[in-house]
Amino acid sequence: GQSLEQPSEVTAVEGAIVQINCTYQTSGFYGLSWYQQHDGGAPTFLSYNALDGLEETGRFSSFLSRSDSYGYLLLQELQMKDSASYFCAVRVMNRDDKIIFGKGTRLHILP
Amino acid sequence: GAVVSQHPSWVICKSGTSVKIECRSLDFQATTMFWYRQFPKQSLMLMATSNEGSKATYEQGVEKDKFLINHASLTLSTLTVTSAHPEDSSFYICSARGGGGSYEQYFGPGTRLTVT
Numbered sequence: 001g002q003s004l005e006q007p008s009e010v011t012a013v014e015g016a017i018v019q020i021n022c023t024y025q026t027s028g029f030y031g032l033s034w035y036q037q038h039d040g041g042a043p044t045f046l047s048y049n050a051l052d053g054l055e056e057t058g059r060f061s062s063f064l065s066r067s068d069s070y071g072y073l074l075l076q077e078l079q080m081k082d083s084a085s086y087f088c089a090v091r092v093m094n095r096d097d098k099i100i101f102g103k104g105t106r107l108h109i110l111p
Numbered sequence: 112g113a114v115v116s117q118h119p120s121w122v123i124c125k126s127g128t129s130v131k132i133e134c135r136s137l138d139f140q141a142t143t144m145f146w147y148r149q150f151p152k153q154s155l156m157l158m159a160t161s162n163e164g165s166k167a168t169y170e171q172g173v174e175k176d177k178f179l180i181n182h183a184s185l186t187l188s189t190l191t192v193t194s195a196h197p198e199d200s201s202f203y204i205c206s207a208r209g210g211g212g213s214y215e216q217y218f219g220p221g222t223r224l225t226v227t
Contacts, residue, residue: 031214042204042218043155050214087154091214096168098145099206099216101155 002026004102006088011108012078020073020105022088030091032064032071033099038084046073048091075107083109113139115207117219124195124226131191132222134205140185141207145216146178149202161188195226 004024012018022032031050035043047055049064049071061074075082085104092098114137124130134144143162147155159175161167161182169175179191188207192199202223206216 033214042221044218045215048214096160097143098157098160100157101147103154 002090002092002100004088004090004100006086006102006105008103009106009108011110013110014078014080016078017074017076018078018107020075020086020088020107022071022073022102024069024071024088024090024102026090026092026100028092028094029066029069030093030097032062033089033091034060034062034073035087035089035101036084037087037104043087046086050091078109080109080111083107113137113207113209113215113217115141115205115217115219117203117205117222119222120220121223122225124224126196126226127194129191129193130195130224131189132203132205132224134188134190134207134219136186136207136209136217139207139209139217141188141209142185143208144182144188145206145208146180146188146190147204147206149204149221151202155204158190192224195224197226200224200226 006022033048034046037043047062054063059076064071087104088102089099116135118133146158149155158173159167159169167180182188204221206218
């Protein structure tokens, strides 16, 4: 089976930087994705790492270490609109090529 | 960007009835579609994976006779919740992925099902 661990909640101040960690245990690991979900909305894709290292997309960066089964999402210059839930998700390729979500991290941003 | 739609966006049905939810990829051909269920303040739980023209693969613990999935074309998948019960009330979200080794899944806006 698969298991993903990420903090349930994180609080940060507007303008600051926050890092959300994710550790995983899975067979057939292919890559790590991050998704953002606002209340009542659908998840939106943020990033995908298949190889070790850092991927940067604007204010958001994502990191993966396959040897440590670990990744993180880094959000810089936090804005109030970044208040949302953030899910790490593993892409696994066993019988099917599919994505399994972690339990999500609720990010609270204080003014 | 790729767009996935779902219909209806919300539905209320009586216990014991069936309800069908449609998922469409509007501007790309989706070789694979996924159905997720999400309870309030919880994660997305993968229910099943469907490839166009073949039977869906259900995750462990998901009743395939209760949640009927059909992926008859490259742009349409349907989920039918049969004999719905109040505990089936949830947010159902589909996602779609194109072919060619694409890794990105595009999510629909979700369907909120309430069973009374």
